[in-house]
Amino acid sequence: MDRVVLLLSVLSLGVSSQPITDSxxxxxxxxxxxxxxxxxxxSLFSNFESKLPTEDQRQLNKxxxxxxxxxxxxxxxxxxxxxQRSSVLKLLSISCQLVESWEFPSRFLPGGSALRISxxxxxxxxxxxxxxxxxxxxxxxFSDSLPLQLASYGNFYQSLGGDELLRRNYELLAxxxxxxxxxxxxxxxxxxxxxxxxxxx
Numbered sequence: 001m002d003r004v005v006l007l008l009s010v011l012s013l014g015v016s017s018q019p020i021t022d023s024x025x026x027x028x029x030x031x032x033x034x035x036x037x038x039x040x041x042x043s044l045f046s047n048f049e050s051k052l053p054t055e056d057q058r059q060l061n062k063x064x065x066x067x068x069x070x071x072x073x074x075x076x077x078x079x080x081x082x083x084q085r086s087s088v089l090k091l092l093s094i095s096c097q098l099v100e101s102w103e104f105p106s107r108f109l110p111g112g113s114a115l116r117i118s119x120x121x122x123x124x125x126x127x128x129x130x131x132x133x134x135x136x137x138x139x140x141x142f143s144d145s146l147p148l149q150l151a152s153y154g155n156f157y158q159s160l161g162g163d164e165l166l167r168r169n170y171e172l173l174a175x176x177x178x179x180x181x182x183x184x185x186x187x188x189x190x191x192x193x194x195x196x197x198x199x200x201x
Contacts, residue, residue, distance in 0.1 A: 026131055027190035031183065033124045034095075037117065038180040044113055045173040052166075060170045069175035071101040076185075083188055089135045091189040096128045098182045109176065110169045128186075 049057055076094045077083040083091070099121055106118045 023131075023134060024190070024193050026127070026134070027186065027193065030124065030127045030131060031186050031190055033120065033127065034099075034180065034183045034186055037120055037124065038183045040113070040117065040120075041173075041177040041180045044109065045177045048110065048169065048173050052170075056166070060167060063167060064171055064174050069178060070105055071098055071175070071179050074098060074101065083184065086185075086188075088189045088192050089132065091185040092128055092132045092135060095182045095185045095189075096125060096132065098179050098185075099125045099128065102176060102179060105172065106176070109172060131189075 052060070074094065074097050076098075077086055086094075103118065103121050103125070106121055107114045109117060
């Protein structure tokens with residue numbers, strides 16, 4: 001954790017005074033952070049699911065497929081082709097919104113994982129905001145000024161018990177794992193800084 005904070009501090013030091021060649025390093029730092037969160041999200045979900053009976057897993061998966069995640073309101077690329085056509089600033093804006101949408105719900109992740117995840121999400125959002133500021137050159141604009149209207153997870157924040165709590169925990173972990181595909185957006189944005197790179201997903 002100390003290393004992450006140190007990297008963030010370095011990233012946050014006057015981006016405008018750094019040469020443009022430092023952008024690749026800044027993107028690498030952000031991608032590394034989100035990869036860590038993505039792996040953590042997958043691990044948390046897998047561990048939770050592995051403790052459930054097979055029939056419970058099937059039933060919860062059916063219910064989850066019919067529900068919506070907290071971040072489904074965020075307009076994002078519908079496939080890999082649209083992702084590759086999106087501007088760097090648009091990808092950064094979507095990434096920032098996705099990460100921000102989890103700052104509050106992450107506090108309710110089961111198993112004490114919130115203590116590991118919430119600070120990392122805040123640090124990642126700050127890093128992405130720095131990259132957005134550096135990417136805005138007046139020639140490329142993407143409006144993300146609309147206020148975030150976070151949908152709630154139904155009754156999740158109320159006291160629940162039994163099967164209902166189990167379903168909400170499953171839903172929360174499954175949505176968190178799904179939304180950490182923000183890694184793809186940051187990876188493509190980073191790749192755009194290297195014209196010789198192959199950015200194919």
